[in-house]
Amino acid sequence: xxxxxxxxxxxxxxxxxxxxxxxxxxxxxxxxxxxxxxxxxxxxxxxxxxxxxxxxxxxxxxxxxxxxxxxxxxxxxxxxxxxxxxxxxxxxxxxxxxxxxxxxxxxxxxxx
Amino acid sequence: xxxxxxxxxxxxxxxxxxxxxxxxxxxxxxxxxxxxxxxxxxxxxxxxxxxxxxxxxxxxxxxxxxxxxxxxxxxxxxxxxxxxxxxxxxxxxxxxxxxxxxxxxxxxxxxxxxxxxxxxxxxxxxxxxxxxxxxxxxxxxxxxxxxxxxxxxxxxxxxxxxxxxxxxxxxxxxxxxxxxxxxxxxxxxxxxxxxxxxxxxxxxxxxxxxxxxxxxxxxxxxxxxxxxxxxxxxxxxxxxxxxxxxxxxxxxxxxxxxxxxxxxxxxxxxxxxxxxxxxxxxxxxxxxxxxxxxxxxxxxxxxxxxxxxxxxxxxxxxxxxxxxxxxxxxxxxxxxxxxxxxxxxxxxxxxxxxxxxxxxxxxxxxxxxxxxxxxxxxxxxxxxxxxxxxxxxxxxxxxxxxxxxxxxxxxxxxxxxxxxxxxxxxxxxxxxxxxxxxxxxxxxxxxxxxxxxxxx
Numbered sequence: 001x002x003x004x005x006x007x008x009x010x011x012x013x014x015x016x017x018x019x020x021x022x023x024x025x026x027x028x029x030x031x032x033x034x035x036x037x038x039x040x041x042x043x044x045x046x047x048x049x050x051x052x053x054x055x056x057x058x059x060x061x062x063x064x065x066x067x068x069x070x071x072x073x074x075x076x077x078x079x080x081x082x083x084x085x086x087x088x089x090x091x092x093x094x095x096x097x098x099x100x101x102x103x104x105x106x107x108x109x110x111x112x
Numbered sequence: 113x114x115x116x117x118x119x120x121x122x123x124x125x126x127x128x129x130x131x132x133x134x135x136x137x138x139x140x141x142x143x144x145x146x147x148x149x150x151x152x153x154x155x156x157x158x159x160x161x162x163x164x165x166x167x168x169x170x171x172x173x174x175x176x177x178x179x180x181x182x183x184x185x186x187x188x189x190x191x192x193x194x195x196x197x198x199x200x201x202x203x204x205x206x207x208x209x210x211x212x213x214x215x216x217x218x219x220x221x222x223x224x225x226x227x228x229x230x231x232x233x234x235x236x237x238x239x240x241x242x243x244x245x246x247x248x249x250x251x252x253x254x255x256x257x258x259x260x261x262x263x264x265x266x267x268x269x270x271x272x273x274x275x276x277x278x279x280x281x282x283x284x285x286x287x288x289x290x291x292x293x294x295x296x297x298x299x300x301x302x303x304x305x306x307x308x309x310x311x312x313x314x315x316x317x318x319x320x321x322x323x324x325x326x327x328x329x330x331x332x333x334x335x336x337x338x339x340x341x342x343x344x345x346x347x348x349x350x351x352x353x354x355x356x357x358x359x360x361x362x363x364x365x366x367x368x369x370x371x372x373x374x375x376x377x378x379x380x381x382x383x384x385x386x387x388x389x390x391x392x393x394x395x396x397x398x399x400x401x402x403x404x405x406x407x408x409x410x411x412x413x414x415x416x417x418x419x420x421x422x423x424x425x426x427x428x429x430x431x432x433x434x435x436x437x438x439x440x441x442x443x444x445x446x447x448x449x450x451x452x453x454x455x456x457x458x459x460x461x462x463x464x465x466x467x468x469x470x471x472x473x474x475x476x477x478x479x480x481x482x483x484x485x486x487x488x489x490x491x492x493x494x495x496x497x498x499x500x501x502x503x504x505x506x507x508x509x510x511x512x513x514x515x516x517x518x519x520x521x522x523x524x525x526x527x528x529x530x531x532x533x534x535x536x537x538x539x540x541x542x543x544x545x546x547x548x549x550x551x552x553x554x555x556x557x558x559x560x561x562x563x564x565x566x567x568x
Binding site: 003005008009011012013014015016020024027028030031032034035037038039041043046047048049050051052053064075077081084086087101102103 | 142189190191193194286287300301330331332389392395396398399406410413414415416417418419420421422424430433436437440447449450451452453454455456459483496497506511513514
């Protein structure tokens with residue numbers, strides 16, 4: 001099996017070195033070959049399971065449970081706390097001191 | 113008396129009767145940490161100012177004002193501005209964080225060798241892995257460097273290191289404990305649970321940390337009460353034949369068979385059951401887990417906190433890549449949807465075994481936690497598939513959402529002759545922690561395995 005590792009790395013926003021690309025290409029192919037054993041299982045009349053808590057399942061024995069909370073505002077992190085871990089700018093004050101996150105421009109990103 | 117050898121339950125009693133103070137307790141543990149942590153590397157951060165009952169917390173659980181790295185370079189220097197719900201709940205019980213324990217980066221691994229901050233060593237033999245991903249927590253408990261610890265378990269990360277280090281580890285039913293503040297790995301599988309010196313301690317800690325908080329919508333389990341620990345006469349114990357076939361080390365098998373015999377002597381009825389789809393558990397798990405990993409770890413972009421994505425370790429990148437691929441356009445049905453369907457079959461195997469009307473009607477299912485004892489450091493690092501297969505007996509419980517306990521059940525010789533601990537896995541029905549704990553407690557009380565400590 002051949003995986004387009006460059007494409008997958010781009011989708012995953014993962015910067016990989018060319019050595020890593022080569023290694024992952026080989027390892028992921030091996031892993032995918034292994035998981036292909038699932039093809040032998042007949043699942044033609046089987047529903048998928050995405051969640052096992054029963055919170056979205058009306059037939060659950062814990063039927064009184066409502067997965068959605070009421071839409072009310074409540075206390076949260078202060079601006080200072082929310083910005084307490086922002087990365088420091090290369091030459092200067094921590095970006096958080098101005099009350100903002102700092103991020104790279106995204107508008108001219110190369111299309112791929 | 114060495115107060116660091118006491119269980120949590122014994123420690124609480126001793127504190128109540130003023131045999132020693134919290135100050136003395138913390139001092140004793142801090143001294144031990146200072147003496148033994150350099151060789152074990154169980155702790156990434158030690159909170160020497162702790163004034164409460166000292167618990168060790170896996171470093172994927174957020175602790176306000178205390179560094180939390182998930183053993184990753186991506187979160188180097190990160191200090192959470194809030195406590196996880198489990199930490200709030202422990203604080204309310206007089207428990208404090210004595211330190212943050214090492215683990216596989218973002219809880220991804222089975223040997224603790226994927227930490228960005230160095231490997232953790234097994235206290236029974238320093239050449240061996242402690243298991244993972246909650247390896248630091250397991251070692252901290254096994255070496256008496258804390259009264260108890262918290263771990264997290266998406267595929268065996270509490271039970272497997274507990275087994276390999278000879279302590280008690282408990283993964284509750286999915287939805288029992290809130291994950292608010294747990295750094296997410298695989299959201300349909302992750303649960304937080306206790307790692308302790310006794311089954312009684314595990315029951316107590318579980319009572320403390322369980323219950324909905326409104327912050328984790330899958331956490332719907334209130335405190336269901338652990339119930340009386342008592343005898344196990346008449347309890348039906350299922351033995352899955354698939355867990356005893358090829359791949360299980362014969363020496364481990366012997367220890368597990370002896371433990372089952374003991375349960376029979378205690379009055380349990382031993383019944384053979386079949387979990388025919390368990391042989392697909394590893395495949396299903398690696399698709400579902402990696403898919404969820406790729407989504408959960410998208411949040412780390414180095415803008416709001418943490419460093420950039422080039423700082424992820426090898427295994428984390430591998431899983432992000434695998435999950436991105438299996439969720440990508442054109443492959444979703446072939447991989448993720450297919451795995452979710454086989455997951456239904458795996459879950460169905462357990463339902464059938466537990467259901468008296470359609471199957472064997474057992475109360476618990478018992479078998480090995482890990483196919484081998486602790487292996488050598490470095491032995492499996494170059495072969496991800498081999499490493500993944502070491503989780504074969506623990507993964508199914510996460511896929512089905514059921515609870516599972518690892519309780520020490522003896523020692524077996526590794527290929528090099530080293531004498532290493534073995535854990536007995538006890539799986540139960542959804543929300544039936546009570547019966548698992550009862551069986552685990554009865555077994556523990558009837559044996560002396562837990563009393564043996566590693567010699568450091």
